[in-house]
Amino acid sequence: MADQCCDASGGRVELRINGVLFSTRAGITLRPTAYESEAGSNDDGSIYVTTKPMPAEAEFTLGDKCGLTMDFLEQCYVDATIFFVDMKKTYLMTRATVVGRPEISSDSGEISGLKLVSRICRQIA
Numbered sequence: 001m002a003d004q005c006c007d008a009s010g011g012r013v014e015l016r017i018n019g020v021l022f023s024t025r026a027g028i029t030l031r032p033t034a035y036e037s038e039a040g041s042n043d044d045g046s047i048y049v050t051t052k053p054m055p056a057e058a059e060f061t062l063g064d065k066c067g068l069t070m071d072f073l074e075q076c077y078v079d080a081t082i083f084f085v086d087m088k089k090t091y092l093m094t095r096a097t098v099v100g101r102p103e104i105s106s107d108s109g110e111i112s113g114l115k116l117v118s119r120i121c122r123q124i125a
Contacts, residue, residue: 011086015060017078017098017116023063025110028082031057032091032121056093056121058082062111064104073098073114080116090125093118 015022036054039047058080062068080093096118103113 008086008088011084014081014083014085015058016081016083017073018075018080020072022068023065025061025063027060029057029059030082030091030121032123034119034121055117055119058091058093058116058121060114060116062114064109064111068111070102073102078116080118088125089123091121092124093121095119 010027013024013028015024015028031054034053034056035051037049037051039049041047075098077095077097080096082091082093083089084091093116096116098114099117100113100115102111104111
């Protein structure tokens, strides 16, 4: 029998940083590869491809709530687990760092401008 969720695409997401569950808003944009490829064209019309190393990235927005401090997010290295609930996919970013310049909206309680970066992002399930 085929997996009943094989048509799932997108949906709910959980973000854990060092084991602590965070409430995200508007999902997470994940770039799991640690490289970027670009294509170009030679003068004769043939193509070439260049590849350069890039950190794996996860962009996210948090819901501000009691107990959440920026100090927790500014640790040197963190381990992050990103679980796409409805798609049943789990990604692990080890020795990641939170970068960006957080913006806190008093109207919506959103903390935006956050990104996790790591050398390694693996799909583990």
